[in-house]
Amino acid sequence: MRVPTSLLAGATAVAVVVGVAGTTPAQARTVPAAADLVAADPPEIPGSAALVHLTELNKVAEQNGGTRAHGRPGYKASVDYVERTLKAAGFTVNVQSFTQGGATGYNVVAEWPQGDPDNVVMIGAHLDSVPAGPGINDDGSGSAAVLENALTVARAQLKPTSRMRFGWWGAEEVGLVGSSHYVKSLSADEKKKIKTYLNFDMVGQKNIKSWGIYSDSPDITPIWKQYFDAKKLQTRSINWAGSTDHSPFKNAGIKVSGIGDDADPCYHARCDNMTNVGETSMGHASSAIALVFWKLAGAQRQVG
Ligand SMILES: [Zn+2]
Structure with missing residues (x-):
């Protein structure tokens, strides 16, 4: 430390x-x-900031045959957008490639270079869509919320106790391939350093009635509820074992949590576009993530 x-x-x-x-x-x-260091309170992240990223991902799909699926040019263009946005904010970005179904897939990983490198808190989301549509809620929403959180940490110039790491996974829709590849690529020692992984899949649907909180870590649930209860928003417990990217982390013995909602009328459909997501939902998702992430990582800022 x-x-x-x-x-x-x-x-x-x-x-x-x-x-x-x-x-x-x-x-x-x-x-x-x-x-010189004081505890830093997470900001409310405006939904409009996350919508900027979703608009870009939607444009990427429109310019590439209407999809951002694994193996399609729209996926690589999504990777390029996340990479250049992070680099512009001062992050060092690692693009990890893998092969799946005869096509190259990519993960994007970045880390805020402050805090104890042996104690990592990581947030992530899958960046690919299904071939049927642009995947703006599933999972442009999680990707955008994680990206805006990265930019928020950089703007705040945080000096957290723990290391804050960010991941965007490829080929989730064909079997959690990118996140599994990333976890497998870590040494036993590197796995041990990741104290918590938080996953975000489908967090932007405009009519979310109840925010699902992963049932995996009951001690993290109250921190999520701290955000949603204060906003008088309904929550419920969800068990998404095997269905999204926290699973490979959990199977490797890493503590996991996350939020999401699968009540989406445009699930895996062409209509999962900008009309399917809402600014209010994106603001709640991004801000709730910041609250939990900053707390778990021991967010601090320099004074004077
Ligand atoms: Zn998804």
Whole structure:
């Protein structure tokens, strides 16, 4: 961890010289540095900001045969949009490729370069659609909410306790292929460093009646409810085991959670376009993600 490394070195040196009384000088030395960081409250993320990304993903589909499916040019164009948006915000971006069904698929992974690299909190969403349509709720919505969260962390110049990582998965619709590939690509040590993975699939439908909270981690549920209860929004518990990208993480022993709603009249249909999603839903999803993500990662900001 960032702070304890210097703290331990300083405390040891002082203890050797002045013994028991050394605790006071050691504290005096470290407190001013620590006081520069204060807990950061997550912002309300406007739905309009997430809609900007959805509009771009919809355009990508329109320019590429109406779909962003694995193996189609609209998928690679979606990857390019996420990659260049992250790079413009100062992120280092890793595009991981894999092969599925004779076509190349891609994951996009980025990390905010602050906080303890051995304690990672990760958020992610699948970036591919089905061939039938542009996939704006499924799962442009999760992709856009995760992307706007990344941009929000960069704008806030957060100094979190934990490392904040972001993932966009390819080929989810053909069997969670991209997320499975990513998890498999991690060493046992790298898997252990991911303390929590939060997944977002179908979070933007304009008429969400009840926000589904993954049943996997009951200790994280109250944090989600903190957001939705404050807004007087209905929630329910959902078990999406095997049906979206948190599953490979969970199967690897990583703690998972997430939100979503599968009551979508345009599910896997051509009408899953911009008319299927709502600014209000995107704002709630993006802001709820920020609240849970910032809390789990120990979000702090520098003062002075
Ligand atoms: Zn999906």
